[in-house]
Amino acid sequence: MKIIPLFLLLLPLTLQAALPPHSKAVPGGIAIIDLGPASGETPVLHYKKQRVMVQQDQGRWKAVVGIPLAAKPGTERLTPAKGAPLTFTVQAKDYATQHLTIKNKRKVNPNKQDMTRIRGERGRINAALTHWRETAEVKTHFILPVQGRLSSPFGLRRYFNEQPRKPHSGIDIAAPEGTPIRAPAAGRVIDSGNYFFNGKTVFLDHGQGLVTMYCHMNRIDVTPGQTVTQGEVIGAVGQTGRVTGPHLHWGVSLNDARVDPALFFEDLEGLLSRNGKL
Numbered sequence: 001m002k003i004i005p006l007f008l009l010l011l012p013l014t015l016q017a018a019l020p021p022h023s024k025a026v027p028g029g030i031a032i033i034d035l036g037p038a039s040g041e042t043p044v045l046h047y048k049k050q051r052v053m054v055q056q057d058q059g060r061w062k063a064v065v066g067i068p069l070a071a072k073p074g075t076e077r078l079t080p081a082k083g084a085p086l087t088f089t090v091q092a093k094d095y096a097t098q099h100l101t102i103k104n105k106r107k108v109n110p111n112k113q114d115m116t117r118i119r120g121e122r123g124r125i126n127a128a129l130t131h132w133r134e135t136a137e138v139k140t141h142f143i144l145p146v147q148g149r150l151s152s153p154f155g156l157r158r159y160f161n162e163q164p165r166k167p168h169s170g171i172d173i174a175a176p177e178g179t180p181i182r183a184p185a186a187g188r189v190i191d192s193g194n195y196f197f198n199g200k201t202v203f204l205d206h207g208q209g210l211v212t213m214y215c216h217m218n219r220i221d222v223t224p225g226q227t228v229t230q231g232e233v234i235g236a237v238g239q240t241g242r243v244t245g246p247h248l249h250w251g252v253s254l255n256d257a258r259v260d261p262a263l264f265f266e267d268l269e270g271l272l273s274r275n276g277k278l
């Protein structure tokens with residue numbers, strides 16, 4: 001009699017879940033690049049000098065590459081540690097424009113003292129976003145960090161008080177102050193702080209360059225170095241930093257490219273509109 005061990009039956013499911021539910025090679029999207037049969041050591045590749053995630057999917061190695069919002073449509077290059085560069089094509093994507101009015105003018109045009117603070121904070125934020133932690137498996141299927149209303153989608157080309165600023169690098173979920181924020185997937189707290197624009201912020205590291213950030217919090221419940229499980233409360237919604245009201249700004253970074261958090265859900269907008277009553 002032949003007995004198939006249970007773990008072998010479950011294996012294909014587990015491996016498929018290694019890739020995010022959606023991928024699209026557009027600015028702010030994710031490119032999946034087939035690297036061949038998954039044998040031997042995990043391939044090491046870089047994109048724009050950042051190491052990229054490599055996952056096993058259906059017996060093959062797949063590079064999971066975050067594409068920055070500032071990327072231009074055309075050919076992009078992925079550099080393996082061994083062998084010739086690989087290329088992939090980035091398609092164009094048009095994001096809508098948003099005009100916001102900020103009452104605190106210093107949050108739009110910071111003074112000299114503010115600029116010194118902002119420059120100092122930038123290094124720490126970059127260190128968190130470029131963090132690499134070796135993990136064989138990365139959870140790329142997320143749960144909602146906050147129950148609320150999607151008040152601002154990803155990628156909007158933004159004007160603050162009619163002045164052009166960087167595009168919206170995450171999504172905003174409006175929810176009452178004090179609403180718990182939960183880890184969308186297991187991870188480790190890499191840093192937390194209180195920043196000029198982002199307010200009280202937590203960075204979670206999910207491994208292989210996948211980092212999520214939570215901004216404008218009123219309360220932080222975790223400390224750097226701490227491990228969190230999926231669904232664990234990390235703090236609460238607030239309105240610290242540059243805001244127009246209480247909300248969570250949620251950013252997802254892959255190889256230091258801010259990508260659309262919706263890619264990590266089967267249907268993020270559906271989830272938010274269903275739970276979106278305020």
Ligand SMILES: [Zn+2]
Pocket residue numbers: 152168170171172248249250
């Ligand atoms: Zn935001």
